[in-house]
Amino acid sequence: xxxxxxxxxxxxxxxxxxxxxxxxxxxxxxxxxxxxxxxxxxxxxxxxxxxxxxxxxxxxxxxxxxxxxxxxxxxxxxxxxxxxxxxxxxxxxxxxxxxxxxxxxxxxxxxxxxxxxxxxxxxxxxxxxxxxxxxxxxxxxxxxxxxxxxxxxxxxxxxxxxxxxxxxxxxxxxxxxxxxxxxxxxxxxxxxxxxxxxxxxxxxxxxxxxxxxxxxxxxxxxxxxxxxxxxxxxxxxxxxxxxxxxxxxxxxxxxxxxxxxxxxxxxxxxxxxxxxxxxxxxxxxxxxxxxxxxxxxxxxxxxxxxxxxxxxx
Amino acid sequence: xxxxxxxxxxxxxxxxxxxxxxxxxxxxxxxxxxxxxxxxxxxxxxxxxxxxxxxxxxxxxxxxxxxxxxxxxxxxxxxxxxxxxxxxxxxxx
Amino acid sequence: xxxxxxxxxxxxxxxxxxxxxxxxxxxxxxxxxxxxxxxxxxxxxxxxxxxxxxxxxxxxxxxxxxxxxxxxxxxxxxxxxxxxxxxxxxx
Numbered sequence: 132x133x134x135x136x137x138x139x140x141x142x143x144x145x146x147x148x149x150x151x152x153x154x155x156x157x158x159x160x161x162x163x164x165x166x167x168x169x170x171x172x173x174x175x176x177x178x179x180x181x182x183x184x185x186x187x188x189x190x191x192x193x194x195x196x197x198x199x200x201x202x203x204x205x206x207x208x209x210x211x212x213x214x215x216x217x218x219x220x221x222x223x224x225x226x227x228x229x230x231x232x233x234x235x236x237x238x239x240x241x242x243x244x245x246x247x248x249x250x251x252x253x254x255x256x257x258x259x260x261x262x263x264x265x266x267x268x269x270x271x272x273x274x275x276x277x278x279x280x281x282x283x284x285x286x287x288x289x290x291x292x293x294x295x296x297x298x299x300x301x302x303x304x305x306x307x308x309x310x311x312x313x314x315x316x317x318x319x320x321x322x323x324x325x326x327x328x329x330x331x332x333x334x335x336x337x338x339x340x341x342x343x344x345x346x347x348x349x350x351x352x353x354x355x356x357x358x359x360x361x362x363x364x365x366x367x368x369x370x371x372x373x374x375x376x377x378x379x380x381x382x383x384x385x386x387x388x389x390x391x392x393x394x395x396x397x398x399x400x401x402x403x404x405x406x407x408x409x410x411x412x413x414x415x416x417x418x419x420x421x422x423x424x425x426x427x428x429x430x431x432x433x434x435x436x437x438x439x440x441x442x443x444x
Numbered sequence: 445x446x447x448x449x450x451x452x453x454x455x456x457x458x459x460x461x462x463x464x465x466x467x468x469x470x471x472x473x474x475x476x477x478x479x480x481x482x483x484x485x486x487x488x489x490x491x492x493x494x495x496x497x498x499x500x501x502x503x504x505x506x507x508x509x510x511x512x513x514x515x516x517x518x519x520x521x522x523x524x525x526x527x528x529x530x531x532x533x534x535x536x537x
Numbered sequence: 538x539x540x541x542x543x544x545x546x547x548x549x550x551x552x553x554x555x556x557x558x559x560x561x562x563x564x565x566x567x568x569x570x571x572x573x574x575x576x577x578x579x580x581x582x583x584x585x586x587x588x589x590x591x592x593x594x595x596x597x598x599x600x601x602x603x604x605x606x607x608x609x610x611x612x613x614x615x616x617x618x619x620x621x622x623x624x625x626x627x628x
Binding site for chain 3: 450453454457458460464465467468471472477480481484487491495496502503504508511512514515518519522523527529530533534
């Protein structure tokens with residue numbers, strides 16, 4: 132029993148325990164806090180699985196953006212019971228179906244998969260030199276599966292549209308407010324003045340280092356969104372109205388720039404989202420820069436929620 | 445020389461872990477919020493600081509060592525401000 | 538050395554989790570904020586130990602990110618807990 136194996140076993144047991152606590156929690160607030168702790172443990176699990184990119188994303192999204200979103204939702208809903216619980220037979224049937232699916236997945240991946248497991252990692256690493264990148268994850272995201280990444284960013288924008296469409300008609304296009312209307316505490320204002328400059332430097336570092344080391348546009352964008360949300364929470368600045376053209380342009384700029392680079396690939400390199408010889412890395416970094424800003428704006432708007440006040444004149 | 449470095453690491457990391465343990469026990473067992481905050485900050489400042497101190501001789505490059513110190517300073521400052529926030533919130537309840 | 542660092546990370550993990558689970562059942566908002574703070578700094582400690590034990594510098598970036606966002610959950614609690622009766626701080 133090596134020390135690493137002992138650590139992994141303890142981590143796996145704790146993940147199961149926290150997951151059980153999350154489901155069994157009585158109040159919404161306790162469930163949300165357990166879920167945030169679960170995200171932290173998952174981030175540790177990804178580190179142990181030697182996937183630092185995923186660990187970065189899990190820490191940024193789980194601790195930052197999703198945590199704030201769920202806490203706001205739990206505070207808004209309170210402890211209202213949503214009506215009578217479903218009948219016991221239905222709950223047991225649903226639990227049985229979930230258990231069957233989970234054990235089927237576990238059987239296929241853990242037991243029935245041939246040894247060594249089929250993987251595309253060697254061809255991906257072999258072609259890495261031609262892309263000019265040092266991080267294979269970035270190569271997969273922006274070279275081998277660039278279309279998927281473009282479509283994911285479009286899905287983010289669609290999700291934002293869904294959230295914005297929840298605004299009542301009379302405040303359509305208005306301003307979203309984060310948290311209650313009370314004046315913020317002085318210490319919170321101080322934190323919101325101290326943390327965002329540090330956060331912006333770390334976000335730019337995270338985006339820049341994504342070409343050769345774990346990191347990238349999504350992690351940088353998530354940190355920027357978190358900094359923006361702290362500033363909003365401390366009321367140091369207000370969220371622009373959802374009808375503000377600058378905000379809408381910022382949300383769309385990243386996917387549009389990426390799509391423009393893709394269409395330019397038709398002219399310069401014979402295929403959509405293909406890169407001309409030797410220009411792959413600068414084009415990818417350009418696309419990532421736009422995507423960092425757009426992801427930051429989209430995530431911040433997602434957490435701020437639909438408009439609650441009338442738009443400014 | 446390398447045994448001296450290893451000794452420093454072992455002693456510092458162990459001391460840091462003990463402070464973490466003491467801070468967590470204090471968090472659970474102390475009677476009211478300011479006492480718990482006092483225990484919590486010991487885990488933050490001393491516990492993490494000693495761990496970082498113990499890890500500094502083990503890292504390969506200067507950049508990583510600076511990163512470790514920056515991590516500790518960030519936790520220190522944000523922890524101090526958040527502790528004030530928590531204390532103010534508990535006082536106004 | 539690697540074994541010792543992994544063992545220290547494991548001990549830190551169990552310590553943080555025990556603190557978390559005990560505080561989860563706490564009733565007041567301040568206890569929850571302290572839970573978030575403990576989880577944050579515990580997580581940073583564990584990640585720093587794992588980074589040096591596994592000789593993986595990118596894990597230090599994960600620790601840096603967590604250190605940055607550790608204050609976040611507490612801020613969210615504070616903004617949710619502060620009602621209309623909260624004045625500004627008196628030192």
